Amino acid sequence: MHHNLLKALLISDFNIENLAGLLNNSDELPVIDAVCGPYGQLMPILINGEHPAWKQKPEILVVWTRPEAISETFRRLINFERVLHAKVLEEVDEFCVPLSRAAKNVKTLFIMAWQIPTSFRGYGFLEWRKGIGLRQLVMQMNLRMAENLNEVDNVLILDSFKWAEKSGKSAFQPKAWYLGKIPFGNEVFKWAVQDIKTALSALSGRSKKIIIVDLDDTLWGGVLGDLGWENLILGGHDPVGESFVDFQRSLKAISQRGVVIGIVSKNDENIALEAIEKHPEMVLRKNNFAGWRINWDDKAKNIIELVTHLNLGLDSVVFIDDNPVERARVRQALPEVYVAELPEDNLLYKNFIQDLSCFDTPKMTEEDRERTKMYVMERKRNELKIEVQSIEGWLRSLETKVKLAPFQKEDSPRILQLINKTNQMNLSTRRLAESELINWINQTGHKMWSCRVGDKFGDSGLTGIISLEIKGRDAQIVDFLLSCRVIGRRVEETLIWTAADYAIKQGLLKIYAKHIPTPKNMPCLEFFKKSGFLFNQDSDAFVWELKQPYPYPQSVQIEMS
């Protein structure tokens, strides 16, 4: 039995068994156990939460329909009958009602965007005219569905157009339709599997967080040590030079989405940094990189060092290097790292990087957009750490401010992101959907605080959470998690102090924390071992007796809103 096997229910107006088979056979995490709802039962399953198809309690629902199956009016329109397009949109609205209801039964509802076969010419050059064209209408249907379901947090509409485009001629299979009521070729289903897996991986916090790039023939053309930075192939009126600039622009664009960039390159560090700062056509400068390891050491070793320094996991790394030998080395030494198979032709680099799905995230927050800036600030903080002797002295010199706030709805996207992504400083690694979080908060005796951390170098944003569940005269710390970028700056103690202070005011006797081990949350266990809490073997918990207040962290300024 797989540790994280997710149950999926697939419902459709056509034969969707091939998608189920491909999903079940895909080893990529999370592993899925997919079953198809009975054929012809799409609406009964959606409408009736007691339908036998729900018995296995799926966590995922996949709904894939043809537009003519959910809209009788659309079916008439493809026969070129004269019917008002507005009627189709009303039918889309009606279809969205059971969809949003069904979304409540599962953690994630995937809906495939509607499309019509490429072979259907429709009204030809009038296809994009409003009120006439059916392709135009299908787009409107998709938009209408997206608008209707926009507020349903756990609904993801997947872009089936892209799958058809990538599958080319074999996307639509009229023969398979007549033989087995399968409208699409296998390529389409394979792309669908990839997107479903990507989304589930992102939802469980496994999106890639860092791109580590090589320099020579990857960020620029030519070998720096041989040519000198003045003669690198980069920019100018040259297709190759232009392609490297475009590649750098694409990397910079990805960093705006919250993915940080690092360098691991076999070069002389000073010469490489000089090239990065001085070459007039460089798009990426020092401040665009969260960190680098530029030396003549083994690249696998350098990658480990860099991600450890940045408090990231190896499984959050995408490694990009033009040299197949280096790629093979990293792939062999660090199987957790995603080693991208960069095309041989550098004119294709930009398209290649833009097509990677591993950076997809289920939400986009301000913290994501600012991530590179935060890592650059962290680098500067660490430079200060070298100058200042003691840890306490360093912490005081940072002028850290922690602003705490009880749970508020507007913070929930970022709180959920932290809950579902944080691995290392995470007590229980409890993963939650938005509805589950709200439901938990609303229960009596449940309390949650989030904190924003700032210092003289800048604002790290909402980076920590603690939650309590009051049980009689005691309180259990249910969630205790902190973003990697503020670990070790007494924010941990600040969170505990906040919860303990609240518990004292409620007249409670003790607070306790149960560490649920995962392969990644050892740092949290280490923190509790040193936190002053006593480990009680009988209850398997770290306990603090509240007759004594938890020590106030001296090097931090606390503000409570």
Added chain:
Amino acid sequence: MVKVEHEKVIQILFKAIDEVNLQLPRAKNLKKSKDLILTGENSELDSLALVNLIVATEQKIEESFENSVPLAGEHWGSSQTSPFRTIESLAEYIRQTLEKKLNAS
């Protein structure tokens, strides 16, 4: 006269089996054997697997020979004369049909 190698068609059918196996539970994967029975009581293929095999084979034949051999319209029975008895008989049927087509054009 253009000759189509029987063995080349067999290899194409094996690739089509690989494609079908992607959707089948691992325990039910089809063996790449010339004797694999495609239809009838002793067949290991359910109707969906047979449909997938036909579609994948047609596609791969077209990719390899730039010529099509429509199988979907053929009678799928398991009688002695049906091409869909085994991989061997299907390969032979495809080979003959292709040869006829290639030599007629």
